[in-house]
Amino acid sequence: MSKDIKLIHPRDQITEVISRIYKRGMTTTSGGNVSIIDDDGDIWVTPSAIDKGSLRASDIICVKKDGTIIGKHKPSSEFPFHKAIYEARPDIKSVIHAHPPALVSFSIVRQIPNTNIISQAKHICGPIGYAKYEIPGSEDLGEVIADEFKKGFKAIIMENHGTVLGGSDLTDAYERFEALEFCASTILYGSQIGKPKYLTDSQIDQFEAQATGVLPEMETATYPADEVEKRLEICEIVKRSCEQGLMISSYGTVSMRWNENDFLITPTNKNRWDIQLDDIVQIKDGHREAGKTPSRAAWIHQEIYNRNPDVNSIIMTQSPYLMAFGVTGEYLDVRTIPESWIFLQDINFVKYGNHFRKNNNTEIVDNCPTALIIENDSIIITGDKLLQTFDYLEVAEFSAKSIVLGHSLGNMVPINDEQVEDLRKKFLS
Incomplete structure (x- = not known):
């Protein structure tokens, strides 16, 4: 719309x-x-x-x-x-x-x-x-x-x-x-x-309370061709995520590094299906594009870019099979098929509340892993090119889905340590 x-x-x-x-x-x-x-x-x-x-x-x-x-x-x-x-x-x-x-x-x-x-x-x-x-x-x-x-x-x-x-x-x-x-x-x-865990009303209130505060506005913004190109990429990936059930209307943040630690990010309080180029918010020198409100998770994206020079794009979302692990705390072993381990290696898990700004959790922002699950909240995927990051998200969700669906058949038998080492030598060395 x-x-x-x-x-x-x-x-x-x-x-x-x-x-x-x-x-x-x-x-x-x-x-x-x-x-x-x-x-x-x-x-x-x-x-x-x-x-x-x-x-x-x-x-x-x-x-x-x-x-x-x-x-x-x-x-x-x-x-x-x-x-x-x-x-x-x-x-x-x-x-x-x-x-x-x-x-x-x-x-x-x-x-x-x-x-x-x-x-x-x-x-x-x-x-x-x-x-x-x-x-x-x-x-x-x-x-x-x-x-x-x-x-x-x-x-x-x-x-x-x-x-x-x-x-x-x-x-x-x-x-x-x-x-x-x-x-x-x-x-x-x-x-x-496993057994789903639920947030208390108090925990939800704390989430809402800590997610306040807006970056100061920049006086002027420029829109060179490479910046506009990144806006288009973000809009396309958001739409694709919605179509594939990897993002819902009310939650999902996508960003791309633009110039050094400046970046572009999706807005808050905007239906993800409807996001347009001029909805995307430019963040430059810690200031936001005038008249726009970036995602409430913008500070996490900023800190990841500041501390991880190899990360150039971030997707923070909720997808149902990954969140099945997020709400149960069960370990997501990505040694399902070679592709999953090569792309992801491991998916970290952090407790709810550690993503609040006041905690500035190093597990999230320092040496950020490719994929990380925040309990009862979201999944963070990082990468270089945005399409690559989206691919990682798809692979992670597919891996989670395979484990959930396979659970009724029996216990998962992962790729063993020797096989993992062979993959490491061939694809990561």
Whole structure:
């Protein structure tokens, strides 16, 4: 979406978001529905029984405030509960309903995922409601869902059905949807290899409190060709990370060294799917580009660049299989296949809180390893070229995924010490 979502027609907003949901495997061809209520009280909604993988703006239906239907299809069969939510909560302007696998897993065992699994999800998702089962498309389902929204919830687990979320606009709703599914996935994957640990409310409050303070603004900024080129690289990698599920809308930082210890970095409070070239923030001589707020992790990136001259790009993100290790504290042994060990060698693990600025943790910023996991927070990947760093991230996530999936088959048998030494001689000497 463009920088100002309000300038995009509801039809285009809906088709873009439903496309993201479908391509990320969070709904099926026939499943899920998205709606927006506009300032006139008209509701724009996905159609019934139309392929979600090829939906066009012209397929979106408008249900006028007086009930008149405009469009070439029928509105979604779940339209009644969308309407009921808008009537119950005037502050809700967009609704997403889908059947993403991890949240359906919680739905069918009748549990609510604990969003304290990662540091920022509690703030994004808020408390989670629970709606008892009713027949899809029925007025009764609309009533039980609306009743949960009346309690102040913006995210609901639907018993034996899926999830429904609301937001102040479609971007807000999607960020909540994506973050909640990420939490559910991380809990599920972590449970396969160990026991997930959760942050206390106090720990999350400490995270929020320490992440304040903004670098002073620079008076003027220049944008030579090489700087603009790096902005483009960052935008492309962020988009690719989102498309591949290696980053979510609400979390993920990418930076590139530009000139000596000056660098470019993604902004804070910006949906990662929507990042544009002019959103990227230039950091020069410890000052930020005027009018922009860099990632709250900018100080970590700055210190890594200051202390590690060979590091020229950094990705700090949350990917579900790596975070399965991050929330359990289980050791991630990358001696799965030769490529994993050659690229990564080892993945360090640091306790939650050690990444707070006041601690200036040397495990993170001094002699920074290629990959490092921060407990219940994130993964940091470093490298030279940004594409190389992204490759390291992919390899690390694939390695973690192989271990998680293989766990049900038996214990992992790693490449042995002799084989590792052979790899060291051939590829690293």
